[in-house]
Every structure is written in structure tokens, then in C-alpha cells.
Amino acid sequence: MCGIFGFVGFRKNATETVLNGLKKLEYRGYDSFGIGIQKNNQFEVFKQTGEIEHADNPFPTEVNFAIGHTRWATHGGVTKNNAHPHLSNNKKTILVHNGIFENYTEVKKQLIAKGYKFDSETDSEVASVLLEELLKTNDELHAIQKLNQTLHGRYSLVIKFLDSNKLYAVRNGSPIIIGVTDNNHYFIASDIPAFLEHTNTVNYLDDNQIAVFEIKNDQTSKKFYDINSLQEVEKRDIQVDLNPEDSELGDFEHYMIKEIMEQKESLLRSCNQDPELIDRVAQMINNAQDVYFVGCGTTGVVSMCARYLFAKIAKKKVNFEYGSEFSHLECVLEPNSLVIGISQSGETIDTLEAIEMAKAKNCKTACITNVKNSTISRAADETILINAGIEKAVASTKATTSQIGILILLAYACMNKTMEAKQILHDASGKINDMLNPRYENILLKLAAKIKDSQDMYIIGKGINFPVAKESAIKIQEITYIHAEAFAGGELKHGPLALIQKATPVLVIASKDENYLDIISNAIEIKSRGGLIIGISPENNEAFDIWLKVPEHNIDAAIINLIPIQLLSYFIGILKNNNPDKPRNLAKSVTVK
Ligand code: AGP
Numbered sequence: 001m002c003g004i005f006g007f008v009g010f011r012k013n014a015t016e017t018v019l020n021g022l023k024k025l026e027y028r029g030y031d032s033f034g035i036g037i038q039k040n041n042q043f044e045v046f047k048q049t050g051e052i053e054h055a056d057n058p059f060p061t062e063v064n065f066a067i068g069h070t071r072w073a074t075h076g077g078v079t080k081n082n083a084h085p086h087l088s089n090n091k092k093t094i095l096v097h098n099g100i101f102e103n104y105t106e107v108k109k110q111l112i113a114k115g116y117k118f119d120s121e122t123d124s125e126v127a128s129v130l131l132e133e134l135l136k137t138n139d140e141l142h143a144i145q146k147l148n149q150t151l152h153g154r155y156s157l158v159i160k161f162l163d164s165n166k167l168y169a170v171r172n173g174s175p176i177i178i179g180v181t182d183n184n185h186y187f188i189a190s191d192i193p194a195f196l197e198h199t200n201t202v203n204y205l206d207d208n209q210i211a212v213f214e215i216k217n218d219q220t221s222k223k224f225y226d227i228n229s230l231q232e233v234e235k236r237d238i239q240v241d242l243n244p245e246d247s248e249l250g251d252f253e254h255y256m257i258k259e260i261m262e263q264k265e266s267l268l269r270s271c272n273q274d275p276e277l278i279d280r281v282a283q284m285i286n287n288a289q290d291v292y293f294v295g296c297g298t299t300g301v302v303s304m305c306a307r308y309l310f311a312k313i314a315k316k317k318v319n320f321e322y323g324s325e326f327s328h329l330e331c332v333l334e335p336n337s338l339v340i341g342i343s344q345s346g347e348t349i350d351t352l353e354a355i356e357m358a359k360a361k362n363c364k365t366a367c368i369t370n371v372k373n374s375t376i377s378r379a380a381d382e383t384i385l386i387n388a389g390i391e392k393a394v395a396s397t398k399a400t401t402s403q404i405g406i407l408i409l410l411a412y413a414c415m416n417k418t419m420e421a422k423q424i425l426h427d428a429s430g431k432i433n434d435m436l437n438p439r440y441e442n443i444l445l446k447l448a449a450k451i452k453d454s455q456d457m458y459i460i461g462k463g464i465n466f467p468v469a470k471e472s473a474i475k476i477q478e479i480t481y482i483h484a485e486a487f488a489g490g491e492l493k494h495g496p497l498a499l500i501q502k503a504t505p506v507l508v509i510a511s512k513d514e515n516y517l518d519i520i521s522n523a524i525e526i527k528s529r530g531g532l533i534i535g536i537s538p539e540n541n542e543a544f545d546i547w548l549k550v551p552e553h554n555i556d557a558a559i560i561n562l563i564p565i566q567l568l569s570y571f572i573g574i575l576k577n578n579n580p581d582k583p584r585n586l587a588k589s590v591t592v593k
Pocket of ligand 1: 296297298299300342343344345346347348351394395396397474478587588589590
């Protein structure tokens with residue numbers, strides 16, 4: 001959460017460069033933004049609440065250093081004072097921060113006792129003030145080292161001191177990547193797409209490292225240090241094969257609909273994997289004593305899909321757990337357990353901590369992610385990239401179906417039947433193509449208009465369609481703000497049926513599988529209590545008040561059944577004038593606990 005962008009170099013439009021970079025990082029938080037520059041031997045700071053498109057500040061442009069931040073509020077409300085950058089009391093240190101300093105209240109008290117003042121409620125300002133104090137007795141590098149020893153937690157920082165021609169970036173648990181151009185301009189950002197229009201040559205800053213950028217005699221240079229030893233470390237320039245156009249909207253109004261529409265291709269790309277890698281991970285699954293799939297939110301639900309898919313395809317029991325709940329399993333993890341983290345961003349802290357805990361217990365680890373070299377990928381023993389292409393909308397769509405595709409591939413690979421899985425996914429891609437047409441969209445738009453003012457919505461499924469129902473509820477919640485809940489169809493009569501009132505919309509996911517008759521009788525039970533039954537099924541049924549037809553499906557049920565729900569959520573969100581790409585209170589990459 002929170003996006004950081006820094007620039008070092010000689011560009012006439014440096015501040016514009018930073019603002020453009022920040023716009024590309026807004027998926028990490030869009031409560032407020034700010035930019036800091038050094039001009040006429042002082043720092044100037046511009047901050048504003050709300051999104052960058054409403055920026056109303058005139059920014060000076062000809063500067064050699066500029067730092068910016070886009071915020072997802074953790075400590076302190078959404079106010080201008082709490083927006084970054086933060087200055088020290090003497091206005092000689094400026095910084096932007098991503099992450100959390102867990103012990104900041106304690107350090108803040110000590111600084112207040114020394115006479116320092118604070119303008120914001122943030123933990124971040126404590127870092128800028130602490131640096132002012134540390135600089136009294138330390139040089140810049142040692143001051144940063146001491147800050148790292150004093151403030152605990154996962155974070156990244158970009159820091160500039162007024163009396164120096166150096167800019168510092170520090171990584172301790174939250175991502176920072178450096179983009180390098182031929183003429184030695186440096187872009188320092190929380191994610192690569194933020195600077196991809198300028199360069200695809202990068203340096204990855206590792207945890208506990210400091211990057212130092214210097215401008216001297218019109219020359220720029222960079223050096224890297226270990227934060228503990230302050231020894232210099234070497235870094236390789238790495239070329240990344242991301243396409244800047246992937247992160248552009250093109251002709252679409254929103255990223256969410258663009259990404260929904262891309263699923264035919266993204267699903268095909270997900271099964272285009274190195275066969276040796278898939279076999280290796282399948283062998284890890286086959287050889288493990290216990291397998292745990294872990295993820296958060298939508299990827300938590302995808303992890304839950306693994307339980308059904310591996311049982312059905314490979315006759316294999318695998319476990320799933322939400323990342324935020326994984327710690328209770330520490331006592332049952334054994335060296336021959338396997339923990340597989342699923343994370344679109346590869347940065348979600350709870351999923352990362354599950355992988356780290358597994359490593360600490362000497363378990364095997366793997367991950368399924370969309371971001372090459374992401375933190376989770378660097379932590380895990382094996383990485384399967386889903387190759388969905390950049391996913392920018394906060395609501396996950398194409399990454400979700402690609403992750404499910406990888407699970408199907410792995411489950412078949414456990415049975416040495418990878419080619420069978422590829423055929424299934426190839427066919428599923430064709431079915432997605434059949435659904436994503438204007439006629440189908442129109443059906444969903446009409447349904448959206450009918451139910452958009454509902455207070456509540458319920459979704460039921462059985463078997464693999466239970467996690468599909470759970471993912472549907474997440475999509476409806478985050479995009480439409482309607483109270484939506486998912487239940488296993490058979491559980492309704494044990495309590496939730498009491499919630500059904502006249503015309504309450506209930507989505508019934510009814511694949512033509514071994515669970516069909518059960519879920520239909522659940523639908524009839526709801527209908528007889530007045531619920532409005534919206535059946536998602538390849539076949540109409542008299543239990544349905546409204547039928548959303550989906551293509552015939554089998555083991556690909558989770559992929560196919562999600563498509564109409566993604567579209568329905570999107571259209572309800574649009575009709576309610578919500579911004580589907582930036583749901584309120586949320587951010588795409590959840591790097592705090
Ligand atoms: C998806 O629509 C959500 N925005 C959210 O639940 C997301 O899946 C979750 O935060 C996990 O993110 P990750 O896949 O990047 O780890």
C-alpha cells in the first residue's frame with residue numbers, strides 16, 4: 001500500500017515525470033498524494049487529498065531531484081497534513097514512506113521529550129524527525145542505518161537531505177525498484193510499470209539495502225550498500241520484458257472492463273508454461289506430506305479452489321488457508337510440508353509472511369504470481385508466473401481466472417496429464433470468447449439495472465462453486481458496495497435462510513455436475529421464502545426467476561462461472577457511479593497487516 005516515486009537526473013519536466021509515475025502507482029492507494037522538490041536551497045512540498053487527476057498545484061519543473069507519494073491511509077486520517085512527503089522540524093530532511101513503523105509511538109514520545117514537534121498523525125513523520133536528530137551525531141549513511149535499527153517494521157523510504165547532493169532509497173520489506181536510463185537518469189518506484197515508459201532496465205533493491213544516487217558536476221551515479229555493514233554491494237542491470245502499452249487503457253473506459261475482456265488471451269498465456277517447472281512443482285505436491293495453498297481475499301478464495309480441484313482431478317487432499325490466518329498452522333508445519341502462496345501482486349504481506357514462516361520451519365515453498373521478481377517470488381523456492389499481463393484495477397479478474405488455470409494445470413500434472421489440462425484451458429478460453437460479446441454484456445447490463453438498488457445480495461454454490469460464490473461476493477462488495485455474502489448452498493437452512501426477504505436477489509451457481517440437484521433444491525427453498533433466484537447455469541430451470549446462461553463446462557466451472565459475475569459487478573458499479581478501478585477504502589497491493 002502507498003506508492004513511492006523518486007526521480008534523479010536532468011529533466012526539464014522532472015515534477016511532471018514524478019506525477020505521471022504516481023498516477024501509475026495510484027492502485028496502491030488514492031487517499032492523498034504529494035510531491036517534494038529542492039529549489040533555491042530549500043524544500044518545497046505540495047500535498048493534496050483525493051486523486052491525482054484533480055491536482056490543482058502548479059509545480060515548478062526544472063529540478064534535479066523530486067520525490068512523490070500516493071497514500072493509502074494507515075496511521076492518521078485522510079488529511080493534507082497526513083499526506084507525504086514529510087519534513088523534519090528544521091526542514092532539512094524530506095522523505096516519502098511506504099509501510100508501517102510498528103514502534104513509532106514510543107520513538108515519537110522520545111522525540112517530543114527532546115522538544116521536537118509533529119504536524120501529522122503519521123508514523124512516517126517520526127522517521128523524518130528522527131533523521132534530524134540522528135544527523136546531529138552521524139553522517140547521512142550512518143543516520144539511515146541507525147533509523148533502521150530504531151524504527152521496527154516493514155517499510156521502504158526515499159530520503160533527501162537539503163545540504164547534500166545525494167538521494168537515498170531504503171528497502172526493508174516493502175518494494176523499491178530502480179529504473180535506469182542510458183543517460184543515467186534514475187527512477188525510484190514501488191513498482192516497475194510506474195517508470196516503464198522511460199526504461200525497462202532495472203536494479204532490484206533487496207531488503208536491508210540502501211541505494212544512493214548522487215549528482216556531481218552534472219554527472220549522476222548510483223551505489224548500493226548493505227544497511228547493516230554499510231559495505232558496498234554490486235547490482236546487475238536487469239532488462240524486464242514488460243510492455244508499457246499493457247498498462248494503458250486504450251479504448252476502454254476502465255481497467256476493470258479492459259481486464260475482463262482480456263481473459264481469453266490471458267488464460268491461454270497462463271497455460272503456456274515451462275513443462276519442467278510445472279513437473280517440478282507437481283512433484284513437490286506429490287512428494288509433500290501436507291500441501292497448503294495460501295492467499296488473501298480473491299487469491300484466498302482461489303487457494304480454496306485448489307482443495308476442490310486437486311481432490312477431483314488428482315484425488316489428492318490439499319489444504320487452504322487465508323494468509324492472515326496462516327500463523328495458527330505454524331505448529332503443524334513439518335520440513336516435508338509444502339506451502340504454495342498465491343498472489344497476483346506478489347507483495348501481499350500476509351501471504352509473504354506465510355511463505356517466510358514456512359521457510360523458517362524448513363518447509364518447501366512455491367508461489368503462483370503475476371509479478372516476476374516480486375517479493376513473494378524472491379522468497380519462494382519455485383515461482384510459477386501466471387503471465388496475465390499487468391492487472392491495474394483493484395478488483396482482480398484476469399489474474400483470478402489465470403490462477404485457477406494454473407491450479408488445473410498443476411492438478412493434472414500431478415497425474416502426468418498436463419496435455420489434458422492444456423486442452424481444457426484452451427477450450428475454456430474459447431468459451432470465454434463466446435461470452436464476452438455485446439449481446440451478453442447487454443443481458444448483464446439489464447440485470448444490473450434491475451438489482452442495483454438492492455440492499456443485500458446472496459450467492460450460493462456447492463463444490464467448486466462454493467469458492468466461486470465467495471469470489472462473486474468479493475466482486476460485488478468491492479465494486480457495487482452492496483452487502484453481498486456467499487454460502488455453501490447446503491448451509492442455508494442452518495441459519496442464513498432467515499435473511500431472505502421478498503425479492504432479495506440470490507445468485508445460484510448451478511453447474512450441471514454431481515451437485516446440480518442439491519443446489520437446485522436449495523434455490524427452491526429460497527424461492528419459496530420470496531427470494532429472487534438468478535440462476536447461473538448452462539441450462540434453464542423452473543427454479544430460476546432469471547437465467548444467466550453460461551457455456552457447458554466441467555472442471556473449468558470456476559473460470560466460466562466467474563465471467564458473468566465479473567460483468568454484473570462492473571455494470572452495477574457503473575450504474576451506481578462508482579469508480580470500478582478504485583473502490584473506496586481499498587488498494588490493490590496490500591503490503592501492511
Ligand atoms: C481482489 O478483487 C481484491 N482486490 C483482493 O482481495 C486481492 O485479491 C487481495 O488483496 C490479494 O492480493 P494479491 O493477489 O496481490 O496477493
